[in-house]
Amino acid sequence: MSTAPSTPAKYDVVGVGNALVDVISHADDGFIAQYELVKGSMTLVDTDRALFLYRALGSAVEMSGGSAANTMTGVASLGGTAAYIGKVSADELGDVFGHDLRAVGVQFRPGRPDHETPTGRCIIVVTPDAERTMNTYLGVSSLLCATDIDEATVAAGKVLYMEGYLFDRDEAKAAFRRAAAVAHANGRQVSLTLSDSFCVDRHRDDFRSLVTDEVDILFGNRDELTALYEVESFDEAVRCVQRDCHLAVITVGSEGCYVITRDEVLTAPAEPVDHVLDTTGAGDLFAAGFLFGYTRDLHLLECARLGAIAAAEVISHVGPRPLVELKSLIS
Amino acid sequence: MSTAPSTPAKYDVVGVGNALVDVISHADDGFIAQYELVKGSMTLVDTDRALFLYRALGSAVEMSGGSAANTMTGVASLGGTAAYIGKVSADELGDVFGHDLRAVGVQFRPGRPDHETPTGRCIIVVTPDAERTMNTYLGVSSLLCATDIDEATVAAGKVLYMEGYLFDRDEAKAAFRRAAAVAHANGRQVSLTLSDSFCVDRHRDDFRSLVTDEVDILFGNRDELTALYEVESFDEAVRCVQRDCHLAVITVGSEGCYVITRDEVLTAPAEPVDHVLDTTGAGDLFAAGFLFGYTRDLHLLECARLGAIAAAEVISHVGPRPLVELKSLIS
Numbered sequence: 001m002s003t004a005p006s007t008p009a010k011y012d013v014v015g016v017g018n019a020l021v022d023v024i025s026h027a028d029d030g031f032i033a034q035y036e037l038v039k040g041s042m043t044l045v046d047t048d049r050a051l052f053l054y055r056a057l058g059s060a061v062e063m064s065g066g067s068a069a070n071t072m073t074g075v076a077s078l079g080g081t082a083a084y085i086g087k088v089s090a091d092e093l094g095d096v097f098g099h100d101l102r103a104v105g106v107q108f109r110p111g112r113p114d115h116e117t118p119t120g121r122c123i124i125v126v127t128p129d130a131e132r133t134m135n136t137y138l139g140v141s142s143l144l145c146a147t148d149i150d151e152a153t154v155a156a157g158k159v160l161y162m163e164g165y166l167f168d169r170d171e172a173k174a175a176f177r178r179a180a181a182v183a184h185a186n187g188r189q190v191s192l193t194l195s196d197s198f199c200v201d202r203h204r205d206d207f208r209s210l211v212t213d214e215v216d217i218l219f220g221n222r223d224e225l226t227a228l229y230e231v232e233s234f235d236e237a238v239r240c241v242q243r244d245c246h247l248a249v250i251t252v253g254s255e256g257c258y259v260i261t262r263d264e265v266l267t268a269p270a271e272p273v274d275h276v277l278d279t280t281g282a283g284d285l286f287a288a289g290f291l292f293g294y295t296r297d298l299h300l301l302e303c304a305r306l307g308a309i310a311a312a313e314v315i316s317h318v319g320p321r322p323l324v325e326l327k328s329l330i331s
Numbered sequence: 332m333s334t335a336p337s338t339p340a341k342y343d344v345v346g347v348g349n350a351l352v353d354v355i356s357h358a359d360d361g362f363i364a365q366y367e368l369v370k371g372s373m374t375l376v377d378t379d380r381a382l383f384l385y386r387a388l389g390s391a392v393e394m395s396g397g398s399a400a401n402t403m404t405g406v407a408s409l410g411g412t413a414a415y416i417g418k419v420s421a422d423e424l425g426d427v428f429g430h431d432l433r434a435v436g437v438q439f440r441p442g443r444p445d446h447e448t449p450t451g452r453c454i455i456v457v458t459p460d461a462e463r464t465m466n467t468y469l470g471v472s473s474l475l476c477a478t479d480i481d482e483a484t485v486a487a488g489k490v491l492y493m494e495g496y497l498f499d500r501d502e503a504k505a506a507f508r509r510a511a512a513v514a515h516a517n518g519r520q521v522s523l524t525l526s527d528s529f530c531v532d533r534h535r536d537d538f539r540s541l542v543t544d545e546v547d548i549l550f551g552n553r554d555e556l557t558a559l560y561e562v563e564s565f566d567e568a569v570r571c572v573q574r575d576c577h578l579a580v581i582t583v584g585s586e587g588c589y590v591i592t593r594d595e596v597l598t599a600p601a602e603p604v605d606h607v608l609d610t611t612g613a614g615d616l617f618a619a620g621f622l623f624g625y626t627r628d629l630h631l632l633e634c635a636r637l638g639a640i641a642a643a644e645v646i647s648h649v650g651p652r653p654l655v656e657l658k659s660l661i662s
Contacts, residue, residue, distance in 0.1 A: 054430060100390040
């Protein structure tokens with residue numbers, strides 16, 4: 001699918017995603033039921049619903065988030081080089097988002113500035129079982145389009161990493177296709193995370209054609225993979241993805257993950273965690289660890305081990321990004 | 332000093348203070364030295380310095396803060412009733428600040444709206460020893476003036492609680508005096524926290540006259556009390572405050588506190604904490620626990636015990652406000 005790289009890569013990974021600030025609060029299952037939230041999933045909400053939920057919410061903490069952005073901070077925290085493409089507004093939360101990427105050394109390419117639409121935010125309700133339920137008001141992040149893709153940045157990354165959440169908008173799908181084309185034209189690899197099984201359900205055909213046409217490395221969990229191929233059994237989904245992708249990495253929560261190549265299916269364990277506090281960012285940080293290893297040509301099982309270590313760190317505290325330098329955990 | 336209350340109180344405590352959103356980040360002592368910060372204290376910074384420090388800072392988390400506002404959330408978390416007077420702007424951080432008060436049941440009286448000056452923020456650097464170093468950009472909070480004081484709210488609180496940080500501005504001093512006059516005219520008590528020994532140094536004369544004229548209950552730590560009276564020994568400071576105030580409650584970190592009345596000096600222990608993570612909010616929450624007990628006519632030593640419990644909760648995690656319902660810790 002790719003030509004040989006023409007120039008050395010400046011970045012290990014270049015991420016593209018919805019640039020969001022997380023608004024994190026704790027509530028019990030009664031709150032989830034009362035406000036008819038879909039536990040464990042990501043739901044898109046409009047301004048009114050976002051305001052309604054926010055008013056109902058207990059006191060909250062604001063932290064930069066966004067799936068692919070979390071992954072890029074993980075890559076940087078491990079000692080890798082990363083850049084991120086996503087749209088924020090010229091407002092306070094946009095400043096926060098940009099600061100928190102730059103502060104950990106991620107190059108931020110925010111696209112054209114926008115002053116009209118506020119920076120997107122994701123209202124995250126963490127229940128006592130550490131599960132997170134997300135309600136996303138996309139704001140200006142939803143205006144990302146093909147012309148916002150900084151092609152020089154994409155061309156300079158060994159691996160392009162895109163989040164499936166972007167698929168909820170046609171303009172972003174076009175941005176996706178554009179970024180993938182630029183990456184491949186420069187001999188880079190293209191990876192995608194499926195993000196959410198409901199999102200996969202909403203856009204199955206588009207996901208399927210993108211995976212077939214453009215994706216070299218697919219990330220997701222078991223539910224997302226079976227949703228993608230509309231099959232009952234995981235084994236069947238594995239056969240499908242082996243046909244479509246060079247490599248698929250499928251997580252199964254505390255059971256670990258499957259690393260699926262054309263020829264074989266490897267399994268790797270999760271990293272034990274004493275007390276899981278908040279699963280937000282688990283998949284994002286797993287991908288960070290895996291890609292950090294992958295871009296260093298480590299064995300696939302070693303990549304999975306690094307992913308497990310990064311994921312274990314992020315689920316052991318509240319918030320979607322590492323609190324310690326991940327580099328210190330892998331030496 | 333007070334007349335008898337004419338009507339039943341609607342609130343246990345009414346707080347007045349600088350309405351700030353905290354921007355919390357971790358750094359080592361090298362950062363403190365490099366940026367010439369005054370460790371453990373609060374320094375006022377202008378816009379340029381705030382931006383400079385923020386750019387230098389690692390990734391951060393945004394949480395509502397403000398000393399007296401933290402105290403009011405503590406009172407509410409213990410099951411008491413509280414209101415808060417302080418100025419925010421019509422911006423995103425102002426929305427966050429208001430939400431986080433209302434979410435825990437504190438009545439928020441923000442004064443006249445302002446759209447020109449942004450909501451204030453406090454850049455807090457937490458070092459590995461759990462000490463916090465604060466750099467405050469006051470923003471719109473510094474525009475609080477006498478006409479912003481909702482007199483009906485002050486009149487309806489058993490105890491008025493004001494923070495010494497407000498003393499850095501003349502308009503706020505006038506607001507202070509106004510609020511104290513309203514409280515006393517309605518038979519309520521007036522309390523003040525000294526906030527910071529550097530702040531006391533800057534405004535010693537004003538603090539002294541306010542304490543003599545208006546303050547029934549004085550909160551502070553040992554350094555702040557000796558700074559107030561410019562004396563070498565704590566014993567001498569105790570004799571001074573006994574002359575000026577009905578009641579003084581002076582904390583001494585992990586050693587506990589002194590409860591000083593005209594006639595006696597009681598001591599009470601701190602609550603043991605396994606692992607102190609961030610001392611931000613310790614004094615604020617101590618005052619919350621104490622005032623919660625005080626407004627229920629509990630014994631002064633029981634008030635001190637409640638203060639110690641509330642302070643212990645807030646220093647055992649990052650952030651200036653309780654993460655659990657304090658009510659559950661005192662039953």
